[in-house]
Amino acid sequence: xxxxxxxxxxxxxxxxxxxxxxxxxxxxxxxxxxxxxxxxxxx
Amino acid sequence: xxxxxxxxxxxxxxxxxxxxxxxxxxxxxxxxxxxxxxxxxxxxxxxxxxxxxxxxxxxxxxxxxxxxxxxxxxxxxxxxxxxxxxxxxxxxxxxxxxxxxxxxxxxxxxxxxxxxxxxxxxxxxxxxxxxxxxxxxxxxxxxxxxxxxxxxxxxxxxxxxxxxxxxxxxxxxxxxxxxxxxxxxxxxxxxxxxxxxxxxxxxxxxxxxxxxxxxxxxxxxxxxxxxxxxxxxxxxxxxxxxxxxxxxxxxxxxxxxxxxxxxxxxxxxxxxxxxxxxxxxxxxxxxxxxxxxxxxxxxxxxxxxxxxxxxxxxxxxxxxxxxxxxxxxxxxxxxxxxxxxxxxxxxxxxxxxxxxxxxxxxxxxxxxxxxxxxxxxxxxxxxxxxxxxxxxxxxxxxxxxxxxxxxxxxxxxxxxxxxxxxxxxxxxxxxxxxxxxxxxxxxxxxxxxxxxxxxxxxxxxxxxxxxxxxxxxxxxxxxxxxxxxxxxxxxxxxxxxxxxxxxxxxxxxxxxxxxxxxxxxxxxxxxxxxxxx
Numbered sequence: 314x315x316x317x318x319x320x321x322x323x324x325x326x327x328x329x330x331x332x333x334x335x336x337x338x339x340x341x342x343x344x345x346x347x348x349x350x351x352x353x354x355x356x
Numbered sequence: 357x358x359x360x361x362x363x364x365x366x367x368x369x370x371x372x373x374x375x376x377x378x379x380x381x382x383x384x385x386x387x388x389x390x391x392x393x394x395x396x397x398x399x400x401x402x403x404x405x406x407x408x409x410x411x412x413x414x415x416x417x418x419x420x421x422x423x424x425x426x427x428x429x430x431x432x433x434x435x436x437x438x439x440x441x442x443x444x445x446x447x448x449x450x451x452x453x454x455x456x457x458x459x460x461x462x463x464x465x466x467x468x469x470x471x472x473x474x475x476x477x478x479x480x481x482x483x484x485x486x487x488x489x490x491x492x493x494x495x496x497x498x499x500x501x502x503x504x505x506x507x508x509x510x511x512x513x514x515x516x517x518x519x520x521x522x523x524x525x526x527x528x529x530x531x532x533x534x535x536x537x538x539x540x541x542x543x544x545x546x547x548x549x550x551x552x553x554x555x556x557x558x559x560x561x562x563x564x565x566x567x568x569x570x571x572x573x574x575x576x577x578x579x580x581x582x583x584x585x586x587x588x589x590x591x592x593x594x595x596x597x598x599x600x601x602x603x604x605x606x607x608x609x610x611x612x613x614x615x616x617x618x619x620x621x622x623x624x625x626x627x628x629x630x631x632x633x634x635x636x637x638x639x640x641x642x643x644x645x646x647x648x649x650x651x652x653x654x655x656x657x658x659x660x661x662x663x664x665x666x667x668x669x670x671x672x673x674x675x676x677x678x679x680x681x682x683x684x685x686x687x688x689x690x691x692x693x694x695x696x697x698x699x700x701x702x703x704x705x706x707x708x709x710x711x712x713x714x715x716x717x718x719x720x721x722x723x724x725x726x727x728x729x730x731x732x733x734x735x736x737x738x739x740x741x742x743x744x745x746x747x748x749x750x751x752x753x754x755x756x757x758x759x760x761x762x763x764x765x766x767x768x769x770x771x772x773x774x775x776x777x778x779x780x781x782x783x784x785x786x787x788x789x790x791x792x793x794x795x796x797x798x799x800x801x802x803x804x805x806x807x808x809x810x811x812x813x814x815x816x817x818x819x820x821x822x823x824x825x826x827x828x829x830x831x832x833x834x835x836x837x838x839x840x841x842x843x844x845x846x847x848x849x850x851x852x853x854x855x856x857x858x859x860x861x862x863x864x865x866x867x868x869x870x871x872x873x874x875x876x877x878x879x880x881x882x883x884x885x886x887x888x889x
Contacts, residue, residue, distance in 0.1 A: 341732060
């Protein structure tokens, strides 16, 4: 198991990186649906 | 303690203190060198294909050569380079990491021989007979002779036996007292890879043995076997995509290892990381169905259930690793005093160590490009935007090349001194190689992705032959980017190959003590077992 003491686990930088990744994923996912709606019109 | 009959087969690495089983070291050597040889073959094919795609009017190679070279590129890179390197990894993970021995050394050599014969057979069929079925080999496309299928089957059988030997080696390590307690995380990742590999190789047998029997007609032996293309496609991807999941598990294991070797990172929650690997085992192969999302032979419910609900379990596994590896690095760096602001730990990381820079480039490009596009492509409706255009190779060059291959290359810089007792010939070249390769392959990925968005098909020798003015000038610019990026990545790849080969053969020898190494956790019953064997 991990050798870390729980008190010493501080990862604010990783948290910010994870948020950047999340935003990137949301943008890419949304843009794909937008692109699909451009070529596949439903009414 | 008098030791057992294997105790005099070890050396002690002076830098790490690891006990290396000498017969296993030779096996590691031969598998790693084989991997690099096939990497070179695949790389030469890659540059020819990239230049042909990048500058379609130049017709650098003929159309028939293009499809032969593409077949050779796919099989040498996706199968031979990666699987030989993984076999070397399995041997290292079961022996040096555990301080244990590798069982049935003669059988292991036999495996390597049939794998080599298989790989040579496949290349013979491509280059001499003109087989151009490409990596997927979908019927009714047929290889020029049974050698192609026989080669793949032989290679798969050798690799399959290696996987079982690896698992037996772990049992022996415990039983004979070489290792006690849980497996280290790196070896645990290799267990994940080996389990996925067994499934993959069995699927390969189900796919290629009937194809081999069918192809025997070419040699006058008609067994009355017919191949159903829909079944072939389904079982092929049980092999073809699952093979990339072996890479994924091995690559993530290497990321953890590189974190430890470069900054002394320890997983922040090792149990969680192990669970993430377990999610790979139960769910990741289901994602293979995303290759068949436009296949009319399969029902939508089946496709959607596999590629979304079930596959997302594996995606969660990847997300856990994607956060826990940077977190482990951040904790290690902060412990060293790099606590200023949000990112001092990252700025002060050892960016001139190829192990670290390669890890960072591999992780970011795999996650931000390969992972995200992979999830998007697995949505049935969105898949239609990608199907059979250059976005698909754009995706898998981010996963398999920028991710897996780069991770394998940079870990080689660590393993050559550690496992093969040779110093890296040019540390300077090793320092810049991950950057050169990373920039080149990023250009290839961006070029392919945007050309694909503009409708450029994959696997096409000359898109101009499809008719005038179909593609915009932007699409051609993106193809030029693929060509230029291909040249840069090729230079990066050659830097690795030259450095690795020179180091393995001519690198300064690192001294190592040959000394008796007895199983440290040997019990009386274990002694009896060893004596019997």
